[in-house]
Amino acid sequence: MKAGAALLLSSLSAALVALALTSVRVIAADKVDPVADARAFQNYFFQKFPDVKHEDFSNGPYSMNEDMKRQWREKEEFPPYEFALDTGKEMFATPFKNGKTYADCFPNGGIGIRQNYPYFDTGEGKVVTLELALNRCREANGEQPYSYVKDEMASLTAYMAFTSRGKPMDIKIPDDPRALEAFENGKRYFYTRRGQLNFSCASCHVQSPGERIRAEVLAPALGILNALPIYRSEWGGMGTTSRRFITCNSQTRAVPLEPQADEYRDVEYFLSYVANGLPISGPGARP
Amino acid sequence: MRKILTAFCGLHSLDCQGMSFVLLNTIFCRHDKPRNDALTAFPRKPALLLALAVLTGLGAPRAWAQSAISEGRKLAFDRGKGNCLTCHVIKGGDLPGTIGPELRDLKAKYPDRNELVAILFDETKRNPQTMMPPFGRNRILTEQEINAIVDFLQTL
Numbered sequence: 001m002k003a004g005a006a007l008l009l010s011s012l013s014a015a016l017v018a019l020a021l022t023s024v025r026v027i028a029a030d031k032v033d034p035v036a037d038a039r040a041f042q043n044y045f046f047q048k049f050p051d052v053k054h055e056d057f058s059n060g061p062y063s064m065n066e067d068m069k070r071q072w073r074e075k076e077e078f079p080p081y082e083f084a085l086d087t088g089k090e091m092f093a094t095p096f097k098n099g100k101t102y103a104d105c106f107p108n109g110g111i112g113i114r115q116n117y118p119y120f121d122t123g124e125g126k127v128v129t130l131e132l133a134l135n136r137c138r139e140a141n142g143e144q145p146y147s148y149v150k151d152e153m154a155s156l157t158a159y160m161a162f163t164s165r166g167k168p169m170d171i172k173i174p175d176d177p178r179a180l181e182a183f184e185n186g187k188r189y190f191y192t193r194r195g196q197l198n199f200s201c202a203s204c205h206v207q208s209p210g211e212r213i214r215a216e217v218l219a220p221a222l223g224i225l226n227a228l229p230i231y232r233s234e235w236g237g238m239g240t241t242s243r244r245f246i247t248c249n250s251q252t253r254a255v256p257l258e259p260q261a262d263e264y265r266d267v268e269y270f271l272s273y274v275a276n277g278l279p280i281s282g283p284g285a286r287p
Numbered sequence: 288m289r290k291i292l293t294a295f296c297g298l299h300s301l302d303c304q305g306m307s308f309v310l311l312n313t314i315f316c317r318h319d320k321p322r323n324d325a326l327t328a329f330p331r332k333p334a335l336l337l338a339l340a341v342l343t344g345l346g347a348p349r350a351w352a353q354s355a356i357s358e359g360r361k362l363a364f365d366r367g368k369g370n371c372l373t374c375h376v377i378k379g380g381d382l383p384g385t386i387g388p389e390l391r392d393l394k395a396k397y398p399d400r401n402e403l404v405a406i407l408f409d410e411t412k413r414n415p416q417t418m419m420p421p422f423g424r425n426r427i428l429t430e431q432e433i434n435a436i437v438d439f440l441q442t443l
Contacts, residue, residue, distance in 0.1 A: 196427055197420040198411070208418060212385045214373050 032180045034173050034273055037187070041274040045222040049210070058226035058281040060219035064210040068217060071287070081158055081231040081283040084151065084238045088159030091152065096141040102156070105137035114157075114164035114280050118269050119172065120179040127182050127265040130157055131240055148259035149246065154229040154238035154283075161229070161282030169226060169280065171273040186270030189263045190221075195254030201267070204248075216287075223275045225268065227284030238283070241268060352438065359439030362432050369428065369436055374418065378443060386418050394441045403437045 045057060049064070056063040062072035079085075092110065095101050103109035107116075117130035128136075134156055135145035146152040173179045193200045202221065204213065209220035228241045239247070242259035245267065249256035257264050363369040364380050371377060374386035397403050405412065408423030422428040428436070 196425045198425060199418070199420075203418050207416070208386050212383075214384050215382050 032184045034180070034183050038274040038276060042222060042277075044206070045209075045220050049220070054277075055279050057220055057223035057275075058278050060224060060227050060230075060284060061217040061286065063220065063223075064217055072285075075285045079231075079283075080233075080285050081229075081238060084155045084158045084229075084231070085162055085283060087151075088155035088157070088162075091156055092159050096138070096143050098141050100141050102134070102137055105133070105140070110160060111163045112167060114161045114282070115167040115170045116172075118265060118272060120174055120176065120182060120269065122174055122176050122179070125176075125178045126262065127186075127269040129241070129260065129265055129268050130160065131242060132260050132265070149240055149243035151238055154240050154243075157229050157240060158238065158283035161280055164280045165282070166279050168277050169223075169272055169275045171269070171276055173273065182266045182269055183273060185263065186266030186268070189267045190270055195249070195252050197252050197254075199252045199254070201248065204252075221271065221274075223278040223281075225271050226275060226278055227281045229282060230284040230286050232286045234287075355435045355438045356442055357439075359435035359437070362428070363436050363439055368432065369422070371436075390440060391443050393443055400437055400441065403440055404433055407433045407436060 045052075046054065052063050056069075059069075059072060062068045092102050103111075107113055114130065117133070118127045120126070121128045131148055131153055134153065135148075138145055146156075173183055190201045193203070204218050205221035205224060209218050211218055225241060228244065229238050230244070231238050235243075242264065245264050246256040246259065360379070361368075363371045363377065366373075371390070372380045372383045374384045376383040376385075376389040378391065393403060397406075404423075406419075407428070409421035410417045410419040411421055420427060423430070423433055
């Protein structure tokens with residue numbers, strides 16, 4: 001175990017050193033470099049799992065081995081998220097009281113755009129996630145916002161993800177120091193150990209993907225948001241990205257943040273950016 | 288250097304509050320005790336054992352040891368306590384995880400029980416990257432509970 005981890009660490013360090021040496025900006029050792037980060041991040045997983053097809057990393061725990069993959073294919077025959085998808089489609093088409101629709105709030109009428117979220121809003125100076133944009137759309141049209149963790153939000157995002165299936169994640173970091181800061185902040189949150197059990201997100205999803213934690217197979221951090229929202233039997237329903245972040249925090253005895261807190265938005269920005277190029281696969285279904 | 292895996296692992300926080308959890312199914316945080324951040328493992332406290340032995344003769348320590356072992360097994364398997372099965376295969380335990388190595392032959396591997404106590408107290412001392420929670424340092428288990436679990440580990 002330890003030797004394996006050390007080996008991975010050293011090969012990762014080697015990759016980073018190699019990157020640093022070939023980079024002209026060696027002096028700025030602490031410079032935030034998302035391009036290099038994303039490359040190192042992806043290579044780490046590609047090397048750790050040489051047999052997993054790159055696009056398969058979008059399928060969370062189901063990408064991790066043949067047995068899991070078979071379970072996933074079986075699930076896809078009668079997908080448990082079907083109901084949410086139908087509801088989402090209908091909600092999306094139903095006008096607000098003022099006659100406008102969700103389509104009016106989004107580029108391309110909201111169809112096939114999931115891969116561009118979250119994005120950095122240079123006006124606001126913050127990361128805007130799809131869930132946040134949906135509630136802002138509702139509020140701008142005089143409707144009450146939905147709970148971030150419950151069914152309505154999951155239905156809407158399920159439908160929007162579905163219309164974007166197969167499109168490669170395409171997150172931009174605009175030339176704005178605040179965007180770099182948001183990326184760096186998300187990365188810091190992701191790697192910081194917290195809570196009584198002293199886990200970081202990376203402890204589970206970078207160090208131990210494919211391992212079982214009790215009966216559950218840990219998803220790799222690469223492409224970990226591409227399948228969201230997800231249906232989980234354990235939840236008896238759908239869950240959004242917000243719900244998953246909160247659940248992971250509280251299951252490991254760390255204090256969860258409010259849904260769509262700045263740090264969660266930044267983590268989503270970081271995780272989505274490093275998954276650039278991997279296809280959207282949502283909505284997903286989990287055991 | 289170790290940017291991707293460890294960029295920010297240095298900040299340890301103990302931001303726990305009383306709440307119930309799904310993974311470990313219990314209310315867990317204790318704020319009543321003073322923080323013990325000693326870097327070394329707990330010294331073993333044989334005083335109680337000794338007192339027992341003196342008071343009740345030679346049969347008692349064996350019975351005591353026996354009950355410490357079964358108490359240790361209980362603590363190790365309990366989801367709200369050690370929950371060691373989350374990560375380790377342990378003989379007699381159901382649904383083990385695969386994150387850590389199987390726990391077996393530990394007496395041969397760690398003849399000095401203090402080494403095991405140290406691993407349970409805070410494995411990040413040996414391996415800063417480890418997934419294993421610092422049971423002693425973060426007061427997930429008491430000194431007495433760690434000792435009972437170590438008694439049990441030595442039988443594996």
